[in-house]
Amino acid sequence: MKIYEQKIAPNARRVRVFLAEKGLLDQAEFVELDLQKGENRTAEFRGKNMLAKIPVLELDDGTHISESVAICRYFEALHPENPLMGSTPLEQAEIEMWQRRCEIYFMNLVGMAFQHTSGFFADRMTPIKEWGEECYKGASKFMHMLDKHLADSEYVAGDSYSIADITAMCTVDFSRVVQLRRGEEQVNLNRWYEAVSGRASAKA
Known part of the structure; x- marks a missing residue:
């Protein structure tokens, strides 16, 4: 494999x-x-x-x-043991909901901001700087929304670590390439990030 x-x-x-x-x-x-x-x-x-x-x-x-x-x-x-996508129908739905949100409104927007403002793939696409800048704004907005959400949730999709946390963490790290960083005032996001990035798996 x-x-x-x-x-x-x-x-x-x-x-x-x-x-x-x-x-x-x-x-x-x-x-x-x-x-x-x-x-x-x-x-x-x-x-x-x-x-x-x-x-x-x-x-x-x-x-x-x-x-x-x-x-x-x-x-x-x-390998259903140690589930990262939920065990019950409700858990699975909630994790899928947050996984999709983190992917569509955060990871994808950071990716578009990178592609359209960095010129990294200019040899195979037509970068549109204005679109990249709009995507940056959208990703920044979602980061603020996530900070508010995490005030009442230990992890992105509830009380357990899941694939939604993996997507969000990888995006927070990836967002550095477009100079989008966590602010000191985002205390909930920072608390969560320190916890998930401290897991051994984050170094994989």
């Missing part, structure tokens, strides 16, 4: 942290790709994922699973 990734990329990191929490990091061979050099855009890699995105899980029978949450869901189903 292989996982194609670029280790520093936030989506690849989400999978690594998830597997570390499950104690499964040693179950896969990690294959490092250089995205800036376009190693994910070859015909061979597009055969694994037609969208040419990482990470991609390659099973021993040749099956390929892309999209980080789909990969995590596969491992959650195989």
Whole structure:
């Protein structure tokens, strides 16, 4: 079993942290790709994922699973102990709700801000600086909303650490590339961040 990734990329990191929490990091061979050099855009890699995105899980029978949450869901189903996506229907729904919020209104916006203001992928897309700046504002707004939410919640989706925390933590760290940082006044966000980034899995 292989996982194609670029280790520093936030989506690849989400999978690594998830597997570390499950104690499964040693179950896969990690294959490092250089995205800036376009190693994910070859015909061979597009055969694994037609969208040419990482990470991609390659099973021993040749099956390929892309999209980080789909990969995590596969491992959650195989190893339901220490659940990171909930146990009861209500837990699963609440975690999915917050996971989606953190992904759509935070991670994706930081990603768009990076792509459209940094010029990192200017050789394969047309950056629109104004759109990147709007995405930055949206991500900043969500960070403030998350701070308020965490005043009444130990973790992003309730009392237990979950994939929603993984997505939010990876995004907080990734947001540094667009100079979006936690403020001292965001005491709830900072309390939560110190807790989740202090877990051993965060270093995966």
